Amino acid sequence: MEPQPERIVPSISFAAYARLLRHNGNFRRLWMAQVVSEVGDWFYTLSIYTLLLQLTGHAGSVALALVLQVLPQTFVGPTAGVVNDRLRRKHVMIAADIVRFMVVLAMLFVRSRSMVWLVYPLLLAETTMAAFFEPARSAVIPNIAAETEVLVANTLSSATWSVNLLIGASVGGVVAALYGRDTVFILNALSFLTSALLISGMHFAEPHAEAAAPLRPRDLVDFSPVLEGIRYIRSHPTLLPAVFAKAGEFMVGPSWVIFTVMGAGEFAVHGRGIDAAGGSMLGMSILLGGRGLGALMGPLVAARWAGQSDRRLRLGILFGYLIIAFGYGALGASRGVWMAAACAMLAHMGGATVWVFSTTLLQLHTEDRFRGRVFSADLGLASLTFATTAYLCGRLLDVGIAARTLATGTGLLMMIPAGILALALRARQFRDVRAVS
Numbered sequence: 006m007e008p009q010p011e012r013i014v015p016s017i018s019f020a021a022y023a024r025l026l027r028h029n030g031n032f033r034r035l036w037m038a039q040v041v042s043e044v045g046d047w048f049y050t051l052s053i054y055t056l057l058l059q060l061t062g063h064a065g066s067v068a069l070a071l072v073l074q075v076l077p078q079t080f081v082g083p084t085a086g087v088v089n090d091r092l093r094r095k096h097v098m099i100a101a102d103i104v105r106f107m108v109v110l111a112m113l114f115v116r117s118r119s120m121v122w123l124v125y126p127l128l129l130a131e132t133t134m135a136a137f138f139e140p141a142r143s144a145v146i147p148n149i150a151a152e153t154e155v156l157v158a159n160t161l162s163s164a165t166w167s168v169n170l171l172i173g174a175s176v177g178g179v180v181a182a183l184y185g186r187d188t189v190f191i192l193n194a195l196s197f198l199t200s201a202l203l204i205s206g207m208h209f210a211e212p213h214a215e216a217a218a219p220l221r222p223r224d225l226v227d228f229s230p231v232l233e234g235i236r237y238i239r240s241h242p243t244l245l246p247a248v249f250a251k252a253g254e255f256m257v258g259p260s261w262v263i264f265t266v267m268g269a270g271e272f273a274v275h276g277r278g279i280d281a282a283g284g285s286m287l288g289m290s291i292l293l294g295g296r297g298l299g300a301l302m303g304p305l306v307a308a309r310w311a312g313q314s315d316r317r318l319r320l321g322i323l324f325g326y327l328i329i330a331f332g333y334g335a336l337g338a339s340r341g342v343w344m345a346a347a348c349a350m351l352a353h354m355g356g357a358t359v360w361v362f363s364t365t366l367l368q369l370h371t372e373d374r375f376r377g378r379v380f381s382a383d384l385g386l387a388s389l390t391f392a393t394t395a396y397l398c399g400r401l402l403d404v405g406i407a408a409r410t411l412a413t414g415t416g417l418l419m420m421i422p423a424g425i426l427a428l429a430l431r432a433r434q435f436r437d438v439r440a441v442s
């Protein structure tokens with residue numbers, strides 16, 4: 006069997022992003038929902054992590070918070086996948102946003118060290134809803150965008166995530182320092198409500214829901230659809246490495262712990278009118294701002310090179326791993342906050358490219374009726390990696406290992422997925438050559 010030819014599409018330009026937003030009303034609403042909810046999320050994340058670090062004094066508390074923000078997506082993923090392949094994904098996203106609106110408002114009850122325990126079940130509930138929302142959001146892109154627009158849509162979404170991080174990290178630290186955490190919690194809650202209203206105005210066909218049988222309660226614990234999804238992924242050579250690509254981003258989990266500790270310690274900003282809490286948040290904001298800028302630039306540059314060539318998308322993932330490794334290795338040697346931010350920027354240029362390219366490969370090669378399960382598996386595997394590495398990073402920090410050492414170690418760790426993918430791509434190239442001959 007001869008290998009499939011590469012897709013030929015026009016070079017991706019900035020005009021393509023503007024054209025997509027101008028002419029595609031459904032994507033425009035989904036994009037606007039992303040803007041408001043993610044800016045609120047970044048405000049909120051800064052407040053939660055610094056609150057925990059200040060009230061407990063342990064990096065492990067931040068690591069545990071991150072675990073609860075990502076790990077449930079691994080365990081809820083199978084059920085979320087089934088739900089997203091049986092119900093209208095638009096309705097799943099709206100329901101998840103409404104629940105998150107109520108959960109975030111409940112954070113207002115955390116007022117002292119004695120109430121810190123409440124943060125954890127609330128984070129667990131919020132993450133459970135995200136486990137339903139995010140696969141639905143990824144799965145609807147091919148329903149609302151033409152095939153030649155899929156990479157454009159994913160790159161724009163990634164760039165938006167990055168701009169939201171820049172805004173949320175920069176402005177969020179200032180808002181929390183000046184107006185307090187309660188203001189941040191209220192703004193984030195309202196962002197979820199706004200997102201639900203925007204998504205409710207979307208109108209598009211969802212063939213998987215129209216053809217599916219009604220969802221029954223016992224279907225939520227029936228794992229036969231999950232096994233069917235696993236068999237589907239295993240039978241498609243392009244899907245198997247792509248669904249593991251995000252799980253290979255070993256730096257995501259440690260990054261939150263390392264940036265929080267570095268921002269609160271050696272990179273805290275000192276100045277007139279800035280107290281210790283504000284200085285810690287501003288230091289973390291600068292590091293996260295560098296991360297956001299890198300995540301913005303990476304896919305914008307790489308997408309122009311890759312187009313929708315499957316081969317270049319796969320190579321882009323490999324290059325992304327190598328860039329992450331170099332960036333985090335250099336972060337361990339940084340001596341100032343701006344140098345550290347530059348290293349974070351470089352590393353997350355590679356990280357965002359891995360994310361966008363693997364998502365695009367999955368969207369282009371997955372049938373609509375399996376898309377919910379495939380993206381739930383994609384997110385679940387990544388969440389497991391993020392939670393595990395974040396927890397280990399927090400524990401190692403608490404036993405006295407320096408954050409710089411862990412940053413360098415994270416860079417070295419990234420050589421493992423890079424090596425595995427390089428071997429897989431070489432084996433695939435060998436098989437393609439034999440098939441042609």
